[in-house]
Amino acid sequence: MNKFINLLKKEIKEMITLQIVISLLFTTGLFYFIGVIAKSEIEKVAAERDVYIVDLDGSQESGLLTDNLSLAGFKVNLLEERDKSSAIEYANANNIDLLIVIPEGFGEAASQFQFKDIETYTYIRSFSISSSAGTALVEGVIGEINRYLSNNFLKEKFPDIEPENLKNPIKSRDFVIVKGKMAAGSAAEVSSFVYSQSIFVPIILMMIILYSSQMVLSAIALEKQDKTLETLLTVPISRNYIVIAKMVASGLVGLISAGVYMLGFRYYMGSLMGNIPSDGQAGELIQQLGLQFKPNDFILLGISLFLAILCALGLAIILGVLVEDLKSAQTMILPLIFLVMIPYFISMFSDINSLSLPVRVLIMLIPFSHPFIASQNILLGNYDIVFYGIIYMLVVFVVLIVIAGRIFSTDRVLTVKLSFGRKRLAKDY
Amino acid sequence: MDEIILRVENLKKNYGKREALKGISFEVKKGEIFALIGPNGAGKTTTLRIVATLLSFSGGRVEVMGLDLKKEPKRIREEITYLPEEAGAYKNLTGMDYLKFMARFYAADKHEFDEYVERAVEIVGFKDRLKDKVGTYSKGMVRKLLLARALMTKPRLAILDEPTSGLDVINSLEIREIIRSFVQEGTSVLLSSHNMLEIDFLSDRVAIIDKGEILEIGEPEILKQEYSAQNLEEVFRRLVQ
Ligand SMILES: Nc1ncnc2c1ncn2[C@@H]1O[C@H](COP(=O)(O)OP(=O)(O)OP(=O)(O)O)[C@@H](O)[C@H]1O
Numbered sequence: 032m033n034k035f036i037n038l039l040k041k042e043i044k045e046m047i048t049l050q051i052v053i054s055l056l057f058t059t060g061l062f063y064f065i066g067v068i069a070k071s072e073i074e075k076v077a078a079e080r081d082v083y084i085v086d087l088d089g090s091q092e093s094g095l096l097t098d099n100l101s102l103a104g105f106k107v108n109l110l111e112e113r114d115k116s117s118a119i120e121y122a123n124a125n126n127i128d129l130l131i132v133i134p135e136g137f138g139e140a141a142s143q144f145q146f147k148d149i150e151t152y153t154y155i156r157s158f159s160i161s162s163s164a165g166t167a168l169v170e171g172v173i174g175e176i177n178r179y180l181s182n183n184f185l186k187e188k189f190p191d192i193e194p195e196n197l198k199n200p201i202k203s204r205d206f207v208i209v210k211g212k213m214a215a216g217s218a219a220e221v222s223s224f225v226y227s228q229s230i231f232v233p234i235i236l237m238m239i240i241l242y243s244s245q246m247v248l249s250a251i252a253l254e255k256q257d258k259t260l261e262t263l264l265t266v267p268i269s270r271n272y273i274v275i276a277k278m279v280a281s282g283l284v285g286l287i288s289a290g291v292y293m294l295g296f297r298y299y300m301g302s303l304m305g306n307i308p309s310d311g312q313a314g315e316l317i318q319q320l321g322l323q324f325k326p327n328d329f330i331l332l333g334i335s336l337f338l339a340i341l342c343a344l345g346l347a348i349i350l351g352v353l354v355e356d357l358k359s360a361q362t363m364i365l366p367l368i369f370l371v372m373i374p375y376f377i378s379m380f381s382d383i384n385s386l387s388l389p390v391r392v393l394i395m396l397i398p399f400s401h402p403f404i405a406s407q408n409i410l411l412g413n414y415d416i417v418f419y420g421i422i423y424m425l426v427v428f429v430v431l432i433v434i435a436g437r438i439f440s441t442d443r444v445l446t447v448k449l450s451f452g453r454k455r456l457a458k459d460y
Numbered sequence: 461m462d463e464i465i466l467r468v469e470n471l472k473k474n475y476g477k478r479e480a481l482k483g484i485s486f487e488v489k490k491g492e493i494f495a496l497i498g499p500n501g502a503g504k505t506t507t508l509r510i511v512a513t514l515l516s517f518s519g520g521r522v523e524v525m526g527l528d529l530k531k532e533p534k535r536i537r538e539e540i541t542y543l544p545e546e547a548g549a550y551k552n553l554t555g556m557d558y559l560k561f562m563a564r565f566y567a568a569d570k571h572e573f574d575e576y577v578e579r580a581v582e583i584v585g586f587k588d589r590l591k592d593k594v595g596t597y598s599k600g601m602v603r604k605l606l607l608a609r610a611l612m613t614k615p616r617l618a619i620l621d622e623p624t625s626g627l628d629v630i631n632s633l634e635i636r637e638i639i640r641s642f643v644q645e646g647t648s649v650l651l652s653s654h655n656m657l658e659i660d661f662l663s664d665r666v667a668i669i670d671k672g673e674i675l676e677i678g679e680p681e682i683l684k685q686e687y688s689a690q691n692l693e694e695v696f697r698r699l700v701q
């Protein structure tokens with residue numbers, strides 16, 4: 032046991048190099064930085080409801096209309112300019128983003144229920160998130176004007192009826208049913224809540240898997256590149272310990288890296304999506320539907336995640352035997368990345384159950400798919416598929432570890448060479 | 461009576477179809493320095509790697525201290541150390557960390573551990589640089605560090621593959637002296653070299669090997685007399701003619 036800890040310490044010391052720490056901090060910092068910028072842009076968009084209006088009509092109707100815009104929450108600024116071109120010039124000179132021109136005769140036409148077009152001028156001064164928000168602002172303003180005018184019109188024609196009732200005579204009452212439980216609410220509400228609660232699971236999972244397997248693969252590649260493996264293999268310690276120490280160290284370092292990475296990433300996502308309401312109405316709805324993890328569910332999910340990580344590490348160890356240096360290790364990690372990305376994207380953007388049977392079987396054969404689909408299936412009460420997934424991953428892991436142990440206990444770990452590795456070497460000289 | 465530490469009998473090794481060792485036999489006695497000498501590709505590294513429990517072999521028998529190498533590689537690893545031909549140390553560890561890391565695998569208790577590390581420090585000879593990372597060492601320093609780790613535990617058999625390869629004259633000399641002085645303490649050495657002159661004064665007995673076969677075994681002085689040669693290089697030339 033002492034020898035094992037000795038080995039483990041060395042693995043960790045070798046893994047946590049300055050470059051790794053720097054690149055990790057750099058990525059985290061970068062995400063944080065992007066998050067800060069995105070957040071300030073989004074806040075700018077939310078704050079900018081400034082509207083500049085040139086009222087060329089100057090009638091009572093146009094006055095009421097601008098008043099109504101203020102009531103609806105827009106910050107209305109009336110320009111003194113008396114003609115269109117000087118107003119445009121003025122807006123240009125004063126960095127005004129949105130100019131609205133109410134044409135002459137607007138009020139008179141409106142009183143006869145004939146409407147004249149309102150012109151809007153949006154200035155694009157840069158291309159960023161906030162510049163595209165200009166359109167939304169225009170639509171908001173025009174929508175508000177239309178609502179105001181049509182309500183007036185309806186009120187005049189049908190004074191006894193509430194205009195909103197006339198426009199939307201039927202309202203719906205929405206219910207959702209999940210696992211036979213029913214509650215009042217919309218499907219969109221439920222799925223966006225569940226999605227927002229579980230969006231981080233696949234991202235974290237993917238990062239831990241990729242980080243750890245990258246670690247274990249480079250750990251073996253480095254032993255070969257720095258010519259330390261031969262010495263290590265003659266040391267009186269079980270070969271299995273060597274394999275396990277590498278896996279444990281990689282798992283630990285991968286876990287920590289992913290954690291640090293997530294801090295930055297969370298900030299980034301949080302700033303993009305705003306603060307997710309975790310309680311309130313949606314929360315109550317979720318509770319009624321039983322769409323919550325029970326303590327046992329967390330354990331199940333944890334086991335599923337853990338086994339997926341073990342499978343990745345086992346696979347990475349075997350891939351590591353095939354590589355000769357760090358350069359080829361980077362190529363060798365690609366198939367693993369691919370295997371993780373497929374279920375990741377499918378779980379993000381599609382529903383596995385909606386795929387055709389052969390595709391579904393193929394995806395289920397990838398051990399990493401199971402934790403990605405586990406959280407959904409647990410929520411929906413499909414425990415069978417989660418259990419089978421766990422058993423399948425366990426089997427895969429045992430097979431991988433037996434193979435890895437076999438390779439390490441023979442001389443193959445020293446003699447196996449990938450043909451492409453040798454070809455490239457030959458070309459280098 | 462001389463105790464036999466290593467016995468190699470009719471050892472054969474194939475890499476695919478290529479025969480690297482065609483049935484070689486030799487013995488290493490207790491406290492002796494035994495050298496395999498021969499040209500590039502003769503099969504020296506292959507032999508040493510087999511004895512170091514790294515490579516499997518296709519035929520014959522290897523015994524270390526009476527233990528069958530095929531059956532008890534784990535036990536044998538406790539009694540041997542191996543210095544590979546091209547070896548490095550973990551670059552991110554300091555020299556001291558590396559020695560301690562290795563000592564922990566062999567030491568039975570704290571006292572032994574301290575003793576090993578102390579001896580290693582004595583062997584390397586650059587105590588002040590031991591707190592620096594191995595990544596900052598020169599080739600000669602790394603080689604000495606690795607040699608120190610191979611000899612610090614006083615193994616029954618130290619297997620040294622070209623211990624002076626890639627080193628300058630002074631470093632080679634130092635390494636040879638280290639090997640000479642530490643073997644007096646009861647360690648047997650199996651080493652290889654293609655530098656036949658260096659072997660001449662380093663080893664007690666030599667085996668001349670070429671193309672996977674041992675051509676001659678004996679003490680350098682006696683071999684030179686037998687072939688009436690000035691040095692081992694000439695002996696080798698006579699043998700392959
Ligand atoms: N991994 C391997 N795969 C295939 N053939 C190999 C391998 N290792 C060695 N050989 C072959 O076995 C033979 C003996 O090689 P070996 O490395 O034992 O020679 P050596 O005496 O140590 O030479 P050198 O002085 O160059 O180190 C050579 O013909 C070599 O090409």
Ligand SMILES: [Mg+2]
Nearest residue numbers: 504505506545
């Ligand atoms: Mg060699």
